[in-house]
Structures are given as C-alpha cells and as structure tokens.
Amino acid sequence: MSETTIRTTDAETERLNARTDEAESERCPECSGALVTDSERGETVCTDCGLVVEEDEIDHGPEWRAFDAREKDKKSRVGAPTTTMMHDKGLSTNIGWQNKDAYGRSLNASQRKKMQRLRTWNERFRTQNSKERNLKQALGEIDRMASALGLPESVRETASVIYRRALKDDLLPGRSIEGVATAALYAAARQANYPRSLDEMERVSRVDRMELTRTYRYIIRELGLEVAPADPESFVPRFTSDLGLSDEVERTARRLIDAARADGLLSGKSPVGIAAAAIYAAALLSNERVTQSEVSEVADISEVTIRNRYKELLEADGVQNMSA
Template structure:
C-alpha cells in the first residue's frame, strides 16, 4: 500500500469544523475542533487559539489586473526616486548556501555593482530627484517628524520637479521648503527657523523657495494657531498638567479675541504659557521661554501684556454676568 493512501498530506481549512478534531478540552474534557477562524471547544465554547496560520497562496491580485496575480512585495514609497522598486547588490563574500565565493566571482560581482550604480538613473533629472528626496529624509529625521509628513513632503517635491520648479534653484532649498510646506499644510507647529537650523542653506533661500511652491502649486496652507505651540513649550519646560491645561485655555481666549492676528503665533503661545506658569506658582524665566519659542524677551513681554488685558476683560464680563443674574 502506498504511503499517500495512509497519511493525509494536506487539508482544506474551508471544511466544517467537525472533520478536524484536535483533542479533549482542558476545561471540561469536551471535543475541541478547529475551523478557519479559531480552535474552540464544542461543549463549553472555550476558545483555545484564534488567528491560525494562513496556508493559502502568498500572491495577490490587484484591482487593475484581475487576471494577473502577483507576488507580494514592499509597497510603493514616494521617498525614493524609483518608488522603492530598485535592488542592490550586497557585499557578502558568501552565497545563499553559505559557500565562500571565489575571488573571480567576487570581482565579477564588483563589476556588476559598479555598472548597476552607473545605470541607476536614467538621466540628470532623476539623479537630482534622488538627491532632493534624500535631503528631505535627512531633514525629517533631524526634526523627528512623522513618516506621514515625510511622504507628503517627498510627494510635494516630486510634483515641484514635475512642474520644472527646481530649474535654476537650489535642490537643498526646495527640499527644505517642501518639508516646511508639508508642516504648514498639515498644521504641524514647526517654524521656518527650526527648518533652517537643520538645513544646508540659509533661511532666506528656504523662504524664497517656499514662496515659489505656495504660489505655483497653490498650497492649502493654513495659519498655525498659538494653541498648537503650547504642548511643546510646556513639555520642554517640564510644567505641570494644570499649567498646560490653563495655557491652552488662555491661548484659545487670545485667539477668539484676535490678539494673535498679524503676530507670530509662537510668541502668543509663549505669553500664554508664561501667564499660566505664574498663576500656578511655577518658576519660568522669560529668557528661557523666549529661546524655546524663538522670540525675544521684549516680544514675550509685549504679548504677555496683551494676554493679560484679554484675561482682565474676560473676568470683568464674568463679574457683570453674575451681577446681572443676581
């Protein structure tokens, strides 16, 4: 008798659970059965295991190619000039089986690696695109920004390169401007000075490049509210949760009163944090807070006076309302 007639080599996970008993239940001693979803006891309902291994094929079918299944692989990424589809020749001296490669074969692999490096880009434009995307990844990593913003900045730079906005301008400046534009479009509180601190070009060149992107691409940039800067300032100063909550409340009152119109939002946020720290008896110097907010102490004091006037007006309104109710 052949072995295939005795031992079952495969099984179908779509078969009902009654055909695959796996042993007694550790709780009640009942019958344990496995289906495509879980392994559970048929008597007491105890679930022993869920999410079993998928023994199906590893390829998938895309919507645009219903009749052409393909193997799974890494997803496309806008952070690479070829969207992450390129391959690299490694530097290992052993093959896949662990056998040491001969000297002649190593020389051949070295020549192949050199030719692959030369043929990586189809032209100068693609090489410049790769350089700009690399600069964006460096800036995002230095500022510890999220990966979603990195992808958005790379997509924005790719669009600018497609519109021929890079011609005649610095690649580093356009890369830094793309990161700043992505921050502005998503409402992330990052100032131009922070981008300039990690960029390879001056602040003026980044500002000019951002102005070009904003004008030519019509970016949906939104003004950053002072309340967006408050959590970072409070975290850097190590203030309490009560002070953070009070600073956010003051920042919202200042925005509703129009104090921050035409002013730097980080300065208004610093004034709100300073007032909240004073109300809760936490010591914060104007010089330290001004350095974190990238404003001078004189600007901080001027904005603080505006914030105090708004708070005094709100207190007077509350008193008037209480007197009118009585």
C-alpha cells in the first residue's frame, strides 16, 4: 500500500471519529436518549431519563421578554426595516419636525433656527440627482393617494416597485410624475385584489381620467404586468360596509353575481355597476331598506345603471332557481 493511500485512510478515519464523537455528544451519557435544550432555564436535558447534561448555558438572545409580535417590535432596539416606499429605502437620516430636545423640552429661538437649517441641508443631501428627486415626489404621491383610498401597506409597496421599474426602464419621458404614480397604484390595487374604480382614482389624483387610462395601458404593456379583470365580488364587502347593510345582503349579492356570471351577463359591463346593482337587489330580497340614490353615491355610478343592471340580475337568478 502506498504512502498516499495510508494518508487518505488516516484522514477518513479522523473524519469518521469526529462524526462519531459529535453523534455521541447529542446522546445522553447514561441511557443514550435524545437531548433537548431548554432555553428558558439554560439547560440541556435528556428526554428519557431527565438527566441534566449541561446547565448555565449562555443566552445569546435579548435580555427582555416579549409575548407578541407588536411587543417584540416595540422593545427591539434595531432600526426600522428597509422599505421600497421611500426613495432611499429608509437608510438615510431623518430629522423630525418637532422642535424639542431628547427630554421633551422646547428649543429656544437660536436652536430652532439651527435645526431648520439642518433639516434643509439634510433634505438636499438625501436626493443626489434628478432621478432620486423624481422618485421621492412620486412615492409621496403614492402614499398620499393610498391613504385617501384606504389601501393597505402591501399595495403601496407593490405600487412603489412598479414605479421604480418604470423609472429604471426610462418610461417617464413625455408623461407626468403624478400620472405614472396613479397608474402604478391603480395596477397594484388590482393585482392585490383591492380594486378601486377609475372615478375613485381620479378623485384623489392630480391628473384627469383620460391621462390616467392612457398611462395605465402604457405601463401595463411596457412592463408586461399581469392584471386580471376586476371581479364585481371584490367591491361587494366595501360597498355593503359603507351602506351599513347586513351579512345576509352581502351573501345574497354574491349569489346574484354568480348567477349572472353563469348566464354570461358580466361580459362587457362595468364591475362596479354590477356590484352596486347586486347590492341593491340583495337588499330588496332581504327586506332591508336602501335607496338607489344611496347606493349610487357609495359606488359613484348613476342611478340609471343600477336600475338597468339589477333587473338583469334578478332575471338571471330567477332562471337559475327555476332550473334548480
């Protein structure tokens, strides 16, 4: 046997012995049972005989205790997580607007003047070029509109990512910052199944409906976003809640929409109009009082649309019931 073969065999033997020692260290020395670590007491205990193999272990966690996620986040001393909703992802310093020191005492005139000057220079340093200034303004618009529409933070994050992609692909020349920001938020809301109508978007946006629709189609096409058509059922919970109607009305409205979908009545019609008409028809069937005017105000559509659609929904539901 050659010297190289002997050396290789010795190395393999050492590795095998190390693995054997490691496996034995994970077993109880008395009964060879499995060992578990009790982090609260800092002990390693055998699950079979209860022998304490190690004690007074070092706790590498925090010295405080927390009983839920909110309390854990509150006691944590690390910084805020990065977010796409800020142009610098939240990594820069932010000077608060309160003119108070660390003890809550108000600053005097000279100190307030100094802090205002520091805030001004801090804002200048946070945006290094025109693209960052563009992004900062757009993300502020997205946050403002999402707050006015009651959209969750997940939708705002998605809209921020869509706008960043549009900015990176150089899709903004010839289009306003507000228009692209509104289109990104509209697409994000539909992707996350929190749809808002174009009328609602126009009400909180700084651009008109024509520019919004044109920019939205352009962004969807150029970025290749997959956005499914809006489902009328996604508007039902919000409308019934705003009108103060019961769960029975909501269930009946969903049933009417399903019946209309089975008859092919949803094709080519506004999902907002279908949802509003279904809620009005469901309220009539459930003997709950609501007027067409109240429904049209909540859904932001005309009463004529409700009158035309709710009759079609009732007929479709009647056909379904008779067939059953």
